[in-house]
Amino acid sequence: xxxxxxxNGNAVTRDVEPRTLLVHFIREGLSLxxxxxxxxxxxxxxxxxxxxxxxxxxCTMLAVQAEGADxxxxxxxxxxxDLHPIQEGFWERHGLQCGYCTPGMIMSALGLLDENPNPxxxxxxHGLEGNxxxxxxxxxxxxxxxxxxxxxxxxxxxxxxxxxxx
Amino acid sequence: xxxxxxxYIAPTSVSDAVRELGNADFAKVMSGGMSLIPMMKLRLLxxxxxxxxxxxxxxxxxxxxxxxxxxxALVRHDDTSESDLVPAALRTAAGWTGDxxxxxxxxxxxxxxxxxxxxxQPCAVLALGGxxxxxxxxxxxxxxxxxxxxxxxxxxxxxDEILTGIRLSKNGGGxxxxxxxxxxGHTDYAVAGASAHVSMTDGHIxxxxxxxxxxxxxxxxxxxxxxxxxxxDGSEASxxxxxxRATEGVTVLEDLYGSVDYKAHLATVMVKRAVLGAIANx
Numbered sequence: 372x373x374x375x376x377x378x379n380g381n382a383v384t385r386d387v388e389p390r391t392l393l394v395h396f397i398r399e400g401l402s403l404x405x406x407x408x409x410x411x412x413x414x415x416x417x418x419x420x421x422x423x424x425x426x427x428x429x430c431t432m433l434a435v436q437a438e439g440a441d442x443x444x445x446x447x448x449x450x451x452x453d454l455h456p457i458q459e460g461f462w463e464r465h466g467l468q469c470g471y472c473t474p475g476m477i478m479s480a481l482g483l484l485d486e487n488p489n490p491x492x493x494x495x496x497h498g499l500e501g502n503x504x505x506x507x508x509x510x511x512x513x514x515x516x517x518x519x520x521x522x523x524x525x526x527x528x529x530x531x532x533x534x535x536x537x
Numbered sequence: 538x539x540x541x542x543x544x545y546i547a548p549t550s551v552s553d554a555v556r557e558l559g560n561a562d563f564a565k566v567m568s569g570g571m572s573l574i575p576m577m578k579l580r581l582l583x584x585x586x587x588x589x590x591x592x593x594x595x596x597x598x599x600x601x602x603x604x605x606x607x608x609x610a611l612v613r614h615d616d617t618s619e620s621d622l623v624p625a626a627l628r629t630a631a632g633w634t635g636d637x638x639x640x641x642x643x644x645x646x647x648x649x650x651x652x653x654x655x656x657x658q659p660c661a662v663l664a665l666g667g668x669x670x671x672x673x674x675x676x677x678x679x680x681x682x683x684x685x686x687x688x689x690x691x692x693x694x695x696x697d698e699i700l701t702g703i704r705l706s707k708n709g710g711g712x713x714x715x716x717x718x719x720x721x722g723h724t725d726y727a728v729a730g731a732s733a734h735v736s737m738t739d740g741h742i743x744x745x746x747x748x749x750x751x752x753x754x755x756x757x758x759x760x761x762x763x764x765x766x767x768x769x770d771g772s773e774a775s776x777x778x779x780x781x782r783a784t785e786g787v788t789v790l791e792d793l794y795g796s797v798d799y800k801a802h803l804a805t806v807m808v809k810r811a812v813l814g815a816i817a818n819x
Contacts, residue, residue, distance in 0.1 A: 372545065389545030389587070392578075413575045416638060425641040431574045432642070435545055436589060479637065500724050501636025 376440045378403070379447030387434045393427075394418040396434035397444060405445040405474050409503070416502030419475040419482075420444050426482030428501070445474035448481075456522035457481055457515070464531060466515030468506035476502050480516045488524055492517070540577035547589040551596075551672050551701055554588050558697040559674050561586040566699055568610055571635060571643035572651045590699065599623065607670070607702045614640035614648070617658075624665055624705060625818050626712035626732045626811075630657035633716065633723040649685075650700045652692045652755065654790075655726035659686060660750035661714045663758060664732035664811075667705050673698035686755040710736040713814025715807050716751070719794050727751035728794040731759070731783070731807035733815040735766070742771045742816070747808055752789045752800050761785030762808055771816045780809040 375384040409417030418430040421443040448455035483498035521528040564586040576582040597611040618632035669680040716730025730750040745766040747759040761782030769775040783804040
């Protein structure tokens, strides 16, 4: 079947089998490998992208379902070499170790902050419940999202915990 | 992990979708796909045809019909959880379904039609006494919620029927839902959960409907609790006593998340919380 959609602002059309999952369409069809395949059972969220602005697990959507949709992947965030505030937050607050879950975490956080620009720590933790990380224990991921939320509101992020003298 | 090959069609009317279902030997209806696609990837299900109802206009609304509301087949969990028209029990259940990504694509009708043994919204719909509206080749029929859930992952829908909406009464009373999630708190499917709807008269419970999820093979009415609550004063002591009958007549199943004794106990805790919540909301 032929399917057309917009990915990171570019119109794309490809022939796909109906069983092609959106994540494979993105990775193998478009060679955008920033979107990761983790558990493949719809639990881990590593494959999260934005579909019409909503965080979506791209391993749990058929490419043909995305006909006409506007897709944003992690490659669509930085502009002219400048990191998006969420990417900057993960850098500044050490929000990753191995990095495998990171693109999904970032895309999930983007959807969350779009709905709720000033989330509490509790709201961030619940907002990311569809994304698993096996390295960090989540603490610095939450700090990274708090950093990004402040930046995106035009505020100065709170200093890193390790920079605060006790 | 790919599903086995299948044909895919996205009709633009319910009658076209029903006709496609009738023409195939093994077809499945897909709305959000949040349960169907994982099952197809695991090859627990390999339909020859997937009928995607996602392009059918008009099914994505919660309509206010006067004494009732109708939740259309494409209303997402997020929309159900945020609608002032929807009774509290179902709003809560929808807000605790899956995770953010699932709630933005999965549908309330899809979750109900899927009939998972530990799902949230079927339990709330059962407590609220919802009516399922199914469209098939011979037109539309209505199925009471207590007749809808048949067995594990099995509803009363025929293979060529589509659940086009769920009708709920707007008439008074209060409702609530509570659960312990498999990942703690309210996250993930229910280890055990309960939903209640109560109608009050002069400070007494006139009637109550209480449903369980996660403990048996399907969402089930807790008939013993309902009997004990009818006419009671709704005090914490009377609700706690009634809740002791939570699993009366229910075959409680052990699973990875708890023993029979643990889940039966948890059911009494959740029933008490749900009933007290419903009384507070009445």
